[in-house]
Amino acid sequence: MTEQATYSLHALELGPMENFIYLIHDLHSGRAAVVDPAWDIPEVLALARAQDMNITDILLTHSHHDHINGISEVLAHFDAQLHLLKAEAQFWGRQLDLPTLHHGGDCIRLGETAIEVLHTPGHTPGSACYRVGHELLTGDTLFVFGCGRCDLRGGDPEQMFVTLRRMAERLPATTVIRPGHNYAEKDTSTLDEQVEGNPFMQFDDAEHFTRYRMHYHDRHRHAPYGPVRRGEAMPE
Numbered sequence: 001m002t003e004q005a006t007y008s009l010h011a012l013e014l015g016p017m018e019n020f021i022y023l024i025h026d027l028h029s030g031r032a033a034v035v036d037p038a039w040d041i042p043e044v045l046a047l048a049r050a051q052d053m054n055i056t057d058i059l060l061t062h063s064h065h066d067h068i069n070g071i072s073e074v075l076a077h078f079d080a081q082l083h084l085l086k087a088e089a090q091f092w093g094r095q096l097d098l099p100t101l102h103h104g105g106d107c108i109r110l111g112e113t114a115i116e117v118l119h120t121p122g123h124t125p126g127s128a129c130y131r132v133g134h135e136l137l138t139g140d141t142l143f144v145f146g147c148g149r150c151d152l153r154g155g156d157p158e159q160m161f162v163t164l165r166r167m168a169e170r171l172p173a174t175t176v177i178r179p180g181h182n183y184a185e186k187d188t189s190t191l192d193e194q195v196e197g198n199p200f201m202q203f204d205d206a207e208h209f210t211r212y213r214m215h216y217h218d219r220h221r222h223a224p225y226g227p228v229r230r231g232e233a234m235p236e
């Protein structure tokens, strides 16, 4: 018997940095969670209205400006609860109005839909991925055939190496990746396709990963990201 999904997932590509803003819509209750609200909030609200969604929750993958600049505009229309990892709130240092601060492994209930919170440091200390059904909203941790940069404040390539390795080991290969930016030749992928073709998932040690992440890979040179054959990401 196939399990009926309790939710539908909508993606909007918005703003000058090709951000994906997602709406998780619990079909039973009509509740919705907006993930990383930013840029063109009227467009987010129009979609919510058209689908009769009640936005009750805001989920942040991390605190960078391009993922959060629409929070107050959403809150002007909906009385929504803000969710982020405690580690990210501490890193961010901004005074937040009654947020729910999570730890990795927490579960957020959205009506009949369960959303698991994963702590995935590397891009920022409190970066989160949200797992719903067979899908994983990866923010700036994992992109399709790429990963988030680790050279900004709070970034750590060794942590990113461990994070990506854990994802590959612990999540089902069929997991569908929903990234925070549209930097690749396609907007979604599966974990097994990423383990195979994402250069950042092909390194066996943190040292080579770090060299590739910090000194070799360049978004402007490599975008749109596509698959790389194992061993061919970086010249020796």
Ligand SMILES: [Fe+2]
Binding pocket: 062, 064, 123, 140, 148
């Ligand atoms: Fe970011």
